[in-house]
Amino acid sequence: MGLLGISAALGLLIMLAFRGFTLLLAAPAAAMLAAAFSGEPLLAKWTLTFMQGTAGFIGNFFPLFLLGGVFGKLMDDSGAALSIARAIIGWLGERRAIMAVVLACAVLTYGGVSLFVVAFAVFPVANALFQQAKVPHRLIPPAIALGAFTFTMTALPGTPAIQNAIPMAYFGTTLFAAPGLGIMASVIIVGFGLWWLRVMERRALNAEGYHAEAHITPDKNFVRERAANADNFDHGELTRGHRSELLPPVALAATPIIIVLAVNLVMSMVVLPRIDTGFLAEPRFGETSLSAVSGVWSVVTALAFASLTLVLILRKFLLELRASLDAGANASALPALNTASLVGFGAVVAALPAFTVIRDGFLAVPGGPLVSIAVAANVMGGITGSASGGLIITLNSLGETYAHLAAATGIAPELMHRVAAISSGALAMLPHNGAVVTLLAICGATQRGSYREIMVVGLVGPLIALTAVIALGKLFGAF
Known part of the structure; x- marks a missing residue:
């Protein structure tokens, strides 16, 4: 009955998420269904087990969501994001229209700008460019999706994305774990994706000439409904504040992006390893360690410095600064709670007696810990439709076990980190993913017209890269 309950709970979660129900309701409802099948006390499971898992995630990662939301909104309202996107697209021109859009999205997301902010900033420019280039x-x-949802989210070393931050607490690593493998995976993902999109472009032009779908004006309520379950930025706050009509020079616009990357690197590699953090072992700080918090500390410091710099150098473009700051802060709350609710769901399921069968099944996957964690993170990401949600459920349930197995078999924790991060973003790109549905709505596109290509660049490409990383990791270790 326990396994049947877990299966029913997962089915309910998928169905409710696909229909656009908020995870704030769907996750606890699915968790209670699983607990009911196992005969567990429902109120205790909800108010204790579920909420402890939820609160733990919020306590660890909310600062990252908060400053990420603020920085993204400041980049949007100041016109900096649009300025960078227009500059990159202008440099590459219409002959490389697809590459220009991919690169513009990649630069912005790798620099810490929320993917929904990027999608809204880039789409109008991309639409005009694609029409001009036919x-x-x-x-x-x-x-x-290729530029914003793939390699800059999970593979490229140093990316401030939450998917790259989560594994650090379990493996004692940094955001720059296995940099060589991460760069290689990024090259595979972007190379394969650009090749595929180029093939599709030529086929479409040869078969039908220029063809633009009848552009669908996105329904704001629909976009809001589907975006509500994403783990990045609350779409409803994008229209709040005041977006500058005058764009800053690209050099000024790019400065905050450079600061995010530079401060992140310096904090991770130079500052934090050299300071005395023995106080973290004290009970008043939760008896933790630097490895458990260094990733979040590096990212929030980088985002804080970048946000402050942005306000100082682009103040004249921020016409309603307080409104922009409020909107950015508010935009972080719902995504953080959505992801935390999935963590609470995972905490309930992991505490059920029947979960030992699932855990043993993942651990028994042939190929050792690397293959096992890749399968687990992919499966959970696919079930939840969330890269971060699936990854945190996997590591909350099995992270300590994987860390011990890696140590026992001589696998570098940096390699485990990179494999886990890349794995989180593959099957999570299935059609019920909130970010995918929202992206289609933003672009006025359809699942029928665009999802196959999204799947190839966002799911197939990362799986190819993941296979290469695991194979090379087994041969040469982390590098």
Whole structure:
């Protein structure tokens, strides 16, 4: 009955998420269904087990969501994000329209700008460029997805994305774990994705000439409904504040991005390893360690410095600074709670007696810990439709076990980190993913017209890269 309950709970979670129900309701409802099948006390499971898992995630990662939301909103309202996107697209021109959109999205997301902010900033420019270059409109969503939802989220070393931050607490690593493998995986993902989109572009033009889908004006309520379950930025706050009509020079616009990357690197590699953090072992700080908090500390410091710099150098473009700051802060709350609710769901399921069968099944996957954690993170990401949600459920349930197995078999924790991060973003790109549905709505595109290409660049490409990382990791270790 326990396994049946877990299966029913997962089915309910998928169905409710696909229909657009908020995870704030769907996750506890699914958790209580699983607990009921196992005969567990429901109130205790909800108010204790579920909420302890939820609160733990909020306590660890909310500062990252908060400052990420603020920085993204400041980049949007100041016009900096649009300035960078227009500059990159202008440099590459219409002959490389797809590459220009991918690169613009990649630069912005790798610099810490929320992917929904990027999608809204880049789409109007991409739409005009694709029409001018006679590239089918339906290829805009996969181009944005390739640049914003893939390698800059999970593979590229140093990325401030939450998917790259989560594994650090379990493996004692940094955001720059296995940099060589991360760069290699990024090259595979972007290379394969650009090749595929180029093939699709040529086929479409040869078969039908220029074809633009009848552009669908996105329904704001629909976008809000589907975006509510994403783990990045609350779409409803994008229209609040005041977006500058005058764009800053690209050099000034790019300065905060450079600061995010530079401060992140310096904090991770130079500052934090050299300061005395023995106080973290004291009970008043939770008897933790530097490895458990260094990643979040590095990212929030980088985002704080970048946000302050942005306000100082682009103040004249921020016409309603307080409104922009409020909107950015508010935009972080719902995504953080959504992801935390998935963590609470995972905490309930992991505490059920029947979960030992699932745990043993993952651990028994042939190929050792690397393959096992890759399968587990992919499966949970696919079930939840959330890269961060699936990853945190996997590591909350099995992270300590994987860390011990890696140590026993001589696998570098940095390699485990990179494999786990890349794995989180593959099967999570299935059609019920909130970010995918929202992206299609933003672009006025359809699942029928664009999802196949999104799947190829966002799911197939990362799986190929993941296979290469595991194979090389087994041969040469982390590098």
